[in-house]
Amino acid sequence: MPEPDPIREARRQWVAHGWEDSADGMALVTSLMRAQQLLAERIDAELRPLNLTFARYEVLRLLAFTKQGCMRMTRLGSLLQVHPTSVTSAVDRLVRQGFVERARREGDRRVVLAAITPAGRVVVEEATERLNAAVFSRPGLPAAEVTELTGLLGRLRAEAGDVVTT
Amino acid sequence: MPEPDPIREARRQWVAHGWEDSADGMALVTSLMRAQQLLAERIDAELRPLNLTFARYEVLRLLAFTKQGCMRMTRLGSLLQVHPTSVTSAVDRLVRQGFVERARREGDRRVVLAAITPAGRVVVEEATERLNAAVFSRPGLPAAEVTELTGLLGRLRAEAGDVVTT
Numbered sequence: 001m002p003e004p005d006p007i008r009e010a011r012r013q014w015v016a017h018g019w020e021d022s023a024d025g026m027a028l029v030t031s032l033m034r035a036q037q038l039l040a041e042r043i044d045a046e047l048r049p050l051n052l053t054f055a056r057y058e059v060l061r062l063l064a065f066t067k068q069g070c071m072r073m074t075r076l077g078s079l080l081q082v083h084p085t086s087v088t089s090a091v092d093r094l095v096r097q098g099f100v101e102r103a104r105r106e107g108d109r110r111v112v113l114a115a116i117t118p119a120g121r122v123v124v125e126e127a128t129e130r131l132n133a134a135v136f137s138r139p140g141l142p143a144a145e146v147t148e149l150t151g152l153l154g155r156l157r158a159e160a161g162d163v164v165t166t
Numbered sequence: 167m168p169e170p171d172p173i174r175e176a177r178r179q180w181v182a183h184g185w186e187d188s189a190d191g192m193a194l195v196t197s198l199m200r201a202q203q204l205l206a207e208r209i210d211a212e213l214r215p216l217n218l219t220f221a222r223y224e225v226l227r228l229l230a231f232t233k234q235g236c237m238r239m240t241r242l243g244s245l246l247q248v249h250p251t252s253v254t255s256a257v258d259r260l261v262r263q264g265f266v267e268r269a270r271r272e273g274d275r276r277v278v279l280a281a282i283t284p285a286g287r288v289v290v291e292e293a294t295e296r297l298n299a300a301v302f303s304r305p306g307l308p309a310a311e312v313t314e315l316t317g318l319l320g321r322l323r324a325e326a327g328d329v330v331t332t
Contacts, residue, residue, distance in 0.1 A: 004331060019294075019298055019302075021303045023302075026297075026298075027316050029301060031320060031323065032201060032202055032205060034319075036199060039195055040199075054199070079175075080172070081172065128185075131188075131192075132185055132192075140325040140326055141194075145321065147190060149197075149318040149322070150193050152307070156201045156305075156307055157197065157201055160204040162204070163169055165170060165174045
């Protein structure tokens with residue numbers, strides 16, 4: 001007999017214990033955790049050879065998209081929707097790797113900027129090519145379902161307070 | 167002007183750079199990462215006062231669902247869909263917390279079991295009540311969309327090789 005779906009089995013247990021009101025939500029949350037884990041594994045497999053994590057890739061990608069190749073640390077955190085300490089830690093590591101430099105803004109030296117280096121530009125383009133080829137161009141669902149799923153996740157994000165536009 | 171949706175903005179950049187084929191997949195993956203992060207924050211807020219992580223909560227929940235309150239370590243890993251070293255690390259911590267004990271199977275002492283303690287049973291019920299009340303009974307979407315989203319995530323899981331039954 002094949003192993004049953006563990007999430008389906010947990011849902012059945014939730015109902016059997018009288019937690020019907022929470023059973024579908026538990027299944028959703030657990031499914032989302034699992035799907036995220038599966039995608040994170042695929043992403044890590046592409047980024048590990050480049051010695052990057054997805055968090056550090058996202059920092060480099062954002063910096064490479066800017067005109068000047070640099071951005072305030074505070075703005076990086078706001079765009080990445082992570083805590084300032086997480087940005088600091090990712091940028092610290094990128095600085096040690098030679099992919100980012102810290103700079104002060106001319107005219108207001110209190111403003112700390114992160115600036116992408118030439119080596120950072122090379123690695124972020126390589127990482128983007130790898131991720132596009134192996135993950136983003138084939139996330140694992142037909143195109144119509146990709147759009148539908150992104151829309152539903154957007155509603156979940158909006159409900160939690162994110163700015164979401166479609 | 168309000169800050170635009172960072173994921174929408176990244177999608178626009180993907181198209182502008184000629185990566186149209188990967189733009190929707192990038193938006194999906196990034197949306198999923200963000201939704202997972204938002205839910206993980208809500209879960210952690212409930213479990214932190216109990217000194218539990220979601221990984222350790224899942225171990226306790228599975229053990230408490232069994233008739234004997236115990237399970238092979240290898241089976242825990244297979245049900246939780248995580249690497250054996252992750253199970254070992256979670257169980258080690260639960261043992262130090264007094265919530266789990268390691269045992270050997272009578273008759274075949276080579277088989278290592280994890281067994282939930284009375285203190286573990288108390289904490290897992292408290293944790294389940296908290297998660298049901300604060301997260302699982304109101305995951306952030308209307309019921310019909312919860313089911314739809316779980317179904318789409320199931321298709322993504324199945325495509326990645328998970329056993330998924332609906």
